[in-house]
Amino acid sequence: MVRKISAAILNHVTVYVLGLLLLAFFILSLVQDRSARKHLDAIETVSALVTELETNIGYGGLIHHLKNSVLRPSEPAYLEAARTSAIQSLDLIEQLDASVTFEADLSETQAMVLAYQSRIDMVENMIAEGNSPGQIDAVIRYDDTLALAEISGFREGLFQHFRENTQRLNRLTSWIMVLMAVAMLFPLVAVYQTRLSRKRAQIVELTKKMNKALETQNNNLRHSNSALRQFAGIVSHDLKAPARRVHMFADIALSAKNTPDVLETSLNSIRDLSDEMDALIARLLEFTRATFQEPKCEAVNLENIVKTCTQRAADHSGRSPIFHVTPMPDAYVDPILMERVLCNLIQNAVKYVQPDQTPEVKISATQDSDGLLIDITDNGPGIDPKYAEVIFDPLHRIHKASDESAPDGNGLGLAIVRSIVESHAGTVGLDNSYEGPGSRFSIRLPHAVVDSVELMIA
Structure with missing residues (x-):
């Protein structure tokens, strides 16, 4: 009874623990999914800012507008567009510096934008003074190789950071799965032990039944042996008595001194004793069949x-x-x-x-x-x-x-x-x-x- 109660309690505890583990796994999965989505959103936001920065600086942006203002001095709109692109580029650089969580440096890019921004007024003055495009270009020329390489490196660093975070999340997930598996082994072992205990109890019960059946067979065998001994005693004792009486009456019948009446009486007695022996033998056979018949x-x-x-x-x-x-x-x-x-x-x-x-x-x-x-x-x-x-x-x-x-x-x-x-x-x-x-x-x-x-x- 105590074993059954313990098994029932263990089963309830096992179900409870498994439920908690599944709930914990579900919560961790939600947290991990939310973290991954948040990280991906941040990467996409930063990547969009980098793309916008490249656009504001490169073709269709600051450098493009500034060169067009030199080549087309009669169109002042390029200078205004260059000023706007410079302001937007500096703002984007500040946003990128505030958004990234990894080590990143856009100082060369910022210096380039500031340099081009300072050259806008210079271009405007030189155009007003009547300088040629070649003269203006020679004055405002700036080596932007480092800045452009820095932006490209920034983007690569961004993707590398994303890959590292993804790997970190995957490793965390793997460890969580391992810990969950290890934690789930304990209730599974408990369930296995419970089932093993039941099997052992069944084996013990089956062994008891087999022992009882064997004991019954042994008792039946002892009973059969006893019946055989009794049968031998019956044959040797109870059949001998009427046999001796038959022999006695036969001797009387064979005696020469017997009268016909005595002879008839002896023969009738022999017949009655034969019937008695026949009935006894029939009952003995019935007893034998009842004893040994399956x-x-x-x-x-x-x-x-x-x-x-x-x-x-x-x-x-x-x-x-x-x-x-x-x-x-x-x-x-x-x-x-x-x-x-x-x-x-x-x-x-x-x-x-x-x-x-x-x-x-x-x-x-x-x-x-x-x-x-x-x-x-x-x-x-x-x-x-x-x-x-x-x-x-x-x-x-x-x-x-x-x-x-x-x-x-x-x-x-x-x-x-x-x-x-x-x-x-x-x-x-x-x-x-x-x-x-x-x-x-x-x-x-x-x-x-x-x-x-x-x-x-x-």
Whole structure:
């Protein structure tokens, strides 16, 4: 019970931990995705600023407008466009310096823009003075190689920074996945241990069942060996007595002094003893078959068997017994062998009631957690509890052979009953708790309930 409770608690804890891990993984995934998107947006923004800076400085921008103002002095719009591009370029440089998180230097670019910005007024004055484009160009010329290389390097640094951040995020993701996997191993191991414990418990339970089955087989083997010894004793003792009497009457018949009446009496005695021996041998064979025959079980309607047995008992007794039969369930038994059991007990219940009494027999069957219980109760003289075991021994009879009022019998009926019931892994016995009147025999069949058998087969 404690193990089951511990397993249940462990399962709940495992589910709870797995839920927390999945929630943590989901949150980390959201954070990582948000961080990646934010970083990508920043890169795109900076890249757009760099592109705009290149446009404002290069073709269509500051340098382009300034050169056009020299080549086309009659168009002052180029000078104004150059001034605007210079201001915008300086503003873009400030934005880039404030936006980037990696080491970047646009000082050469800024110096170039400031230099060109200072030359705008110079160009305007030289045009007003009538200087030629060549003269103006020679004065305002500026080496912008370093500045343009700096912008190109800035863009490359931007992409390198993006790649490094991406790799860093990927490494972080990998470590998170590894940690998640390691963390998830613990509940998985716990689940595995729980299942392993269940398997071990099942193996232990199966081992117990196998040991119980083996013990049952050993008991059956001991019972069979005991039955063999009893059978040998019966053959050596109970068959020898009538055989000796047959021999004695045969000697009398063969004697020359015998009269015809004595001879006839001896021959009749020999015939009666032969019939007695034949009946005993038949019952011995029945006892042997009941002891060693393997039952062929199937779903059987006990009510039909009980009906057959009560009718047979009434016919054999020559009396009018009263039977009280409760509803009978279906049972998983050998129908032929179980009919022998019930018929024997029911016939005994009728047979041993006093001649001046009307036999009254109650047959009931109930199902419980231990299987099927069949009770057969009579209103006879009852049986002393001290004989509760010996009455099932072969050839044992409570009534003495000299008691002429005792019913006929050879003492094998209850021995056959016990052998058949035990072959069904059941028990049969005298119910000593029953206070009468009469006696009660109880049959317990643990595996005979049809529903249980169907469940085991399924």
